[in-house]
């Protein structure tokens with residue numbers, strides 16, 4: 001049997017006819033940018049999450065860049081971010097000329113909230129938790145620290161749409177939540193797309209301006225903006241995905257439960273889940289000391305896996321001038337060496353999950 005990490009076509013085929021109808025509706029409308037489909041999607045997602053505003057954008061990376069920019073964070077400012085973030089989370093900071101200040105990860109593979117305060121200086125403007133793998137970070141503690149020091153919270157929710165901390169949706173705790181609808185994400189588009197969510201009218205208005213050359217009225221450019229608008233076809237298809245988001249999440253949660261309870265091989269460590277978190281399992285990470293052997297063994301048995309992420313952002317080639325070393329952040333360094341993402345996605349057949357479990361237990 002061959003098992004792939006993710007098969008997007010299978011997720012698409014779960015609701016193929018509705019996706020096709022939605023795409024055709026947008027195509028036949030004759031209006032492709034900043035139209036009704038985008039407005040409808042924004043409204044539906046904001047309602048789903050119980051926030052005032054959703055502003056649809058071109059990608060999750062743009063969401064992070066414009067979120068940071070909309071709060072006036074710039075050169076000379078510092079933003080606290082987990083050391084095991086995805087590179088785009090860091091780009092959101094550096095594209096604005098600000099400096100990322102890294103904090104190591106905890107046993108949940110999220111930002112270690114006990115190590116945040118020691119990194120705060122007079123230059124710190126925001127904390128940017130990255131809710132990796134589908135698990136919201138410890139938001140009560142992050143909010144408490146942010147409130148104590150007067151800092152913004154910008155949540156990178158690219159991997160965790162639908163995850164909750166203590167019953168509240170990720171992305172709704174801070175000033176802004178940033179979402180990605182990259183095709184593999186919990187709510188996947190059929191190309192690039194992203195959004196920000198916020199309860200702050202001014203922030204929403206500012207991101208609306210920023211995404212459209214800084215203008216509300218054509219050719220009247222109030223601020224220095226960019227072009228980052230979600231197109232109508234993506235917005236139409238995302239409305240279909242949103243309808244089935246909870247259903248797709250439940251399916252991945254079931255797959256994750258099977259992995260959690262049935263993988264018994266002691267060489268494969270399944271990281272802890274915080275008791276207050278509803279995990280949406282965008283990914284299913286495990287930690288294995290001899291990762292290369294393990295991945296090769298799985299591959300020889302037809303099981304393809306991925307690594308999220310093999311190189312931590314603080315030692316990325318593009319940031320080599322910062323001079324960080326791999327073990328400056330021991331947990332993030334360890335996760336980069338040991339993490340393996342097992343196949344998981346809506347539409348993955350049960351027999352494939354069972355096959356992966358059997359192969360792993362025989363390792």
Ligand SMILES: Cc1ncc(COP(=O)(O)O)c(C=O)c1O
Nearest residue numbers: 059060061086088089158180182
């Ligand atoms: C944690 C995280 N942040 C940001 C992004 C960037 O999103 P996009 O690919 O839509 O630009 C991603 C997507 O890969 C991500 O996983």
